[in-house]
Structure formats: C-alpha cells, structure tokens
Amino acid sequence: MTIYKDAQTAFMEELRCIIDAGETIEVRGETTRELRARLIEISNVRARHVIVPHRHNNVFASIAESMWVIYGRNDLDYLGAYLRRASDFSDDGVTWRAGYGPRLRDWNGVDQLSEVVKILRSDPASRRAVISIYDPDRDFVASRDIPCNNWLHFIVRDGHLDLHVAARSTDIWWGFSGINTFEWTLLLEMMARWLGHDPGRLVFFSSSLHLYERHFDKASQVVLAQPSSGELPNDESQARFDTDWERSSGEFEEWMRLEAQLRSGHELKQLECRLTDPLLIAYIRMIDVFWVAKRGADPDLLNQLIREVGDSGLTAAATEYFGRRHHQQH
Numbered sequence: 645m646t647i648y649k650d651a652q653t654a655f656m657e658e659l660r661c662i663i664d665a666g667e668t669i670e671v672r673g674e675t676t677r678e679l680r681a682r683l684i685e686i687s688n689v690r691a692r693h694v695i696v697p698h699r700h701n702n703v704f705a706s707i708a709e710s711m712w713v714i715y716g717r718n719d720l721d722y723l724g725a726y727l728r729r730a731s732d733f734s735d736d737g738v739t740w741r742a743g744y745g746p747r748l749r750d751w752n753g754v755d756q757l758s759e760v761v762k763i764l765r766s767d768p769a770s771r772r773a774v775i776s777i778y779d780p781d782r783d784f785v786a787s788r789d790i791p792c793n794n795w796l797h798f799i800v801r802d803g804h805l806d807l808h809v810a811a812r813s814t815d816i817w818w819g820f821s822g823i824n825t826f827e828w829t830l831l832l833e834m835m836a837r838w839l840g841h842d843p844g845r846l847v848f849f850s851s852s853l854h855l856y857e858r859h860f861d862k863a864s865q866v867v868l869a870q871p872s873s874g875e876l877p878n879d880e881s882q883a884r885f886d887t888d889w890e891r892s893s894g895e896f897e898e899w900m901r902l903e904a905q906l907r908s909g910h911e912l913k914q915l916e917c918r919l920t921d922p923l924l925i926a927y928i929r930m931i932d933v934f935w936v937a938k939r940g941a942d943p944d945l946l947n948q949l950i951r952e953v954g955d956s957g958l959t960a961a962a963t964e965y966f967g968r969r970h971h972q973q974h
C-alpha cells in the first residue's frame with residue numbers, strides 16, 4: 645500500500661506511476677495505460693481538494709455530485725447542470741442507472757448508511773459495517789453505467805473511523821481525482837461525526853487504475869507541474885461537518901431545497917437559509933458562486949462571494965477554477 649497525506653498528492657504520484665509503469669491496454673477501442681490491484685491510503689481525509697495546474701478540476705461539480713450521492717439521488721436534472729458529461733453515462737437520459745445514491749440510501753428499502761450507524765454505535769469494534777454497491781441481480785447487463793465503486797467498509801480502530809473502498813475500475817483523471825476521493829472522504833468525515841469518532845484514513849483499492857489516451861498529454865504536464873502540496877490550505881481554516889445523525893436528514897433536505905432554488909435562477913442572498921452545519925453552509929455558498937458566475941457576474945462580486953464561502957480549501961479551489969477560465973479567455 646502507498647500512503648499519501650492528501651488527495652492531491654495521491655493523484656499526482658499515482659499518475660506518475662501510471663505514466664512510468666502502466667501497461668498499455670485497449671478497452672472498447674480506447675487505449676489506456678493501466679495499473680492493476682492498486683492500494684492507496686489518504687491519511688488526511690479533510691485534505692480532499694485537487695488544485696493542480698493542467699488538471700482543470702471543477703470543485704463545484706465535485707461538491708454537487710457528492711451531495712447528490714450522499715443524499716441518495718440519481719437524477720440527471722440535477723447532476724447534468726454541474727457535470728456536462730453526465731448524460732454520456734445514462735441509458736435513459738433521465739437517471740444514472742447505477743448511481744450510488746439510491747443504492748446507498750434505499751437498497752430495496754434499506755438505508756445502508758443508517759445500518760452502519762446502528763452497527764458501529766452498538767458495537768464499535770465490529771467488522772460488519774459493510775455497504776454493497778454492486779448488485780449481481782441488476783449489474784450483469786449491457787449498459788453505459790455499471791458501478792465502478794463496489795464495496796465500502798467502515799471500521800473503528802484506535803478511536804478513529806477508517807473507510808475502506810473497493811473499486812473494480814477507476815479512471816484516475818476524471819474518476820479518482822474528480823469525484824471518488826472527494827465523495828468518499830466526505831462520507832467518511834460525516835460518518836465519523838455521526839459516530840463520535842475522529843475521521844481516520846481512506847484506503848482505496850482499485851482493481852484497474854487507468855489513464856485514457858486522450859488525457860496523456862495533460863497528464864504529462866500535470867506530473868511536471870509539481871505544485872507544492874505545502875501550499876494546500878491547512879485543516880484549521882476549513883469548515884467541518886458538525887451535525888448529528890438524527891438532525892442530518894433535515895439539513896440535507898434544506899440543502900437540496902436551496903440547491904433547486906439556486907439552479908432555477910435565485911441567488912442565495914434572496915433566500916431564507918435555515919442550514920446550521922458549517923460545511924453544508926460553505927457548500928451551498930459554493931453552489932451560489934457557481935450559478936452567479938454562470939449567469940455572468942462581475943469579477944469583483946464573484947471574488948467577494950468566493951471569500952464569503954469562509955473555507956480556505958474551497959476558496960483556493962474556486963479561485964484556481966475561475967483564474968484558469970480567465971487565462972483561457974485571454
């Protein structure tokens with residue numbers, strides 16, 4: 645297993661390994677470089693931002709998709725507004741058939757997050773707090789969307805909650821760095837709060853970790869760019885998730901209500917915001933920034949809204965996103 649302190653270092657170093665040692669494999673006519681059976685630890689799960697030149701990460705899409713998954717949704721009306729490629733992975737143009745949300749929150753009526761909370765509250769040393777995502781009943785089919793992340797295991801050791809994830813297939817460029825490390829570190833931070841433990845480490849197993857040929861040039865630039873992760877925001881200046889399990893569904897519902905309002909043309913300052921969770925407040929402010937920018941705000945207002953998010957990691961990620969767009973336009 646290779647141990648990394650944060651998601652960004654994991655992305656850059658694994659990318660370097662793929663470029664140096666990946667095997668060339670063709671899948672459905674696309675050339676990839678692949679490493680198999682990769683085991684990756686991210687030690688500080690709050691350091692989930694990937695702010696690397698040439699990667700062009702969209703932090704707004706990472707937030708929107710992670711909240712969508714953890715709340716239990718799979719509709720494209722929402723996701724497609726943040727992720728342009730979302731419809732490419734849909735069979736019906738309406739949902740993601742294999743979206744993780746409903747599988748996590750409503751697997752034939754079972755809320756797997758709730759079950760994990762119950763198991764680890766009653767027996768903190770338990771080895772049984774498992775979540776299944778892959779479903780043999782539904783997934784041996786021809787589809788644009790077969791779940792890539794298949795199994796999650798929460799385990800409490802030394803007062804810390806760890807999350808072990810097993811994935812069959814991971815695109816290091818869009819999947820690993822764009823969403824998978826973000827969503828699972830976020831879920832781990834939330835679950836740790838619900839159980840009253842400190843968040844421990846994310847351990848991510850990928851059976852096939854790969855890079856598509858269309859990303860080869862950009863990937864070579866990324867590994868040469870060498871951003872210092874010492875410049876990443878420190879933990880203390882970042883908003884934390886701080887809501888009990890019992891109150892979380894109400895907070896999530898309020899967040900989803902506000903998101904729908906922002907998507908339909910309102911601005912956050914016009915709305916009554918009943919959120920109390922510091923991290924969810926920071927995230928909804930980011931969604932506000934996204935829509936205000938999309939509708940053509942002046943740069944001073946945008947900078948002010950970005951500062952008001954009040955989280956150094958999010959501010960850095962948003963600033964990089966808009967700075968890069970500015971460079972591209974000029």
Ligand SMILES: O=c1ccn([C@H]2C[C@H](O)[C@@H](COP(=O)(O)O)O2)c(=O)[nH]1
Pocket residue numbers: 671790792793813814815816818819820823824
């Ligand atoms: O959460 C996800 C979902 C998809 N993928 C990538 C992995 C593959 O490159 C592609 C799916 O292709 P198949 O493995 O199903 O062929 O999407 C991820 O990395 N993470």
